[in-house]
Amino acid sequence: MKAAPVLNAGALQSVELRLAATDRMLEHSYPGDDGTRQPIHTAYVPADKFNETLAADWGGAALEAAASAGGLEAIARSLGLEQTQRLAELVGLKLGSEPIEDLRLDFEDGYGNRGDAEEDASASEAARLVARAVAGGTAPPFIGIRFKCFEAPTRSRALRTLDLFLSELSAHGPLPSGLVLTLPKVTTVAQVEAMVFICEELELAHGLAPGRLRFEVQMETPQLILSQDGTVPSARLIHAGKGRVSSLHYGTYDYSASLGIAAAYQSMEHPAADYAKSVMQVAVAGTGVHLSDGSTNILPLGSPKDVAGAWALHARLVRRHLERGIYQGWDLHPAQLVTRYLATYSFYRDGFGAAARRLNNYVHQIESSIMDEPATARALARFIHRGHSCGALTLEEISAEAGIGFGQLEEIALSRHTTKEECHV
Structure with missing residues (x-):
């Protein structure tokens, strides 16, 4: 005799009611990947050093650095990569056509404190140059600014720079589709909530669609990994961001210094860095928010031996974070583009x-x-x-x-x- 199911429609309805809130939470808080392209890196320069040809200039400088070391194929061989000829062909094309995928004009550490009049002028000029670069087709696909943090000493300066930059940029037409805003040195969820409020105010002021302004958060303080009440703010801030947080970025050196790690041992691969990035990786899972590693400050400069050593280190670190499921990092110098692309392309082709x-x-x-x-x-x-x-x-x-x-x-x-x-x- 075949057994019949015993759960009736009423039981199913009861389960549906019990799980309705869970269904809404999952749909709202964990929507998954929306298909937005994630750049493989972020390059950053002091805001007043940007010009309309900067991306092409970086690409040219990277190709010159490679040529001085025997060419892209020779460098790929020295790094122990496979498919060296094909890698050289593809990376050469990339450096000639789209050498920077994401560029940040920096008003924080890379710019420093120069007085209000000078930073005001720099913010407005940066916006004008970005608008011209976008209109002329010379801007990277993603471009924007990193302003100062929301801690008390720099808060008003950060907001003024952001306000001036967006106001000037809006005056030149629609905002670039790849506009990126970076909020650094975040320590609390409240700072993210404040940034949400500022975005809402700026959208109203400039007639932008609600939700048009999004921002990335730089995780550079231990307070975002574990707060004073034992919670994990790096997870909470994503949901407190009301859909505006586009990515979390690990800040190698500020975070390492905040833990008291000696300068000689501050690295993207320090165990403390791996722990922080693992927490961030879990926090972004399923949310559609991207995750980025930080940078290495060992630059390919100096003697041929020094350059080769820095390239080998950079290539290994890039491959390392790719293998760990982190698909973006930061680059500080044009010559780092050589190993950024060789290592990344090798990872995918392998x-x-x-x-x-x-x-x-x-x-x-x-x-x-x-x-x-x-x-x-x-x-x-x-x-x-x-x-x-x-x-x-x-x-x-x-x-x-x-x-x-x-x-x-x-x-x-x-x-x-x-x-x-x-x-x-």
Whole structure:
């Protein structure tokens, strides 16, 4: 005799009511990846050093640095990378066409305290130059400013610089689609809530759509990892940001110094750094907020031996954070672009063959020794999608190896399909 289910419609309705709040919370607080492109790096310069050709100038300087060391292929070989010829071709194209993906004009540590009159003038001039660069097609895809922090001594100066910059930029037409605002040295959720309020006020003043202004938070203080009440503010601030927090950025040196780590040991790979970034990684999971590593201050300058050593260190650190699921970092010097792109492109190209085969098998239901589930298929597709976004993988390679078009790749990568069957062609 076949058993019959015993739960009736009333039981189901009761469960629906019990979990309604959970459903709303998950939908609102953990919407997942919305497909917004994440740059692989952020380059930053003092705000008054920016000009309309800066991105191209950095690309040219990077190519010159590579040429002086025997060329991109020779550097790739010295780093122990594979596919050196192809890497050199692709990185050369990138440095000539889009050498900087994300640029921050700095009014904080890189600018310093110069007096109100000078910073006022710099803020307005920076906005005019950004507007001209965007209009002329010479600006990176993402560009913006880092203003001073919201702690008491610099709060009014930070707000004035932000106000002047946005007011001047708005006077030159619509805001750039890739505009990025960086709030540094955040210590409390209240500072993020204050930034939300300021964004709302600026949107009203400039006739911008609600939610148009978003900002990234730099995690440079231990108070964001563990607060005085034992909570984790780096997780809370994302949700307190009301959808305006676009990314969390780890600040290598301020954070290390705040823990009392000696200068010689301050590094992106210090155990304290790994712990902080692991907490941040859990905080952003499922929220759609991006995560970025910090920078290394060991620059490829000086003797050939010093340059080679700095490139080897930078390449290793870039690869390290990519392998740990952190897809962005900070660069401080044009010559670091050489290893930023060589290491990043190598990461994606090294893993592409296996990822494409597994995704092809999954989509086309080809039997193999690896049985991938929908979550793994999304991870495979995201990996390939990120590789294409930065220029490491071409559409032709993706189609040939993965057996799918870019549209389907994007759908799987961004979790628009929910079941294994829906992913199949």
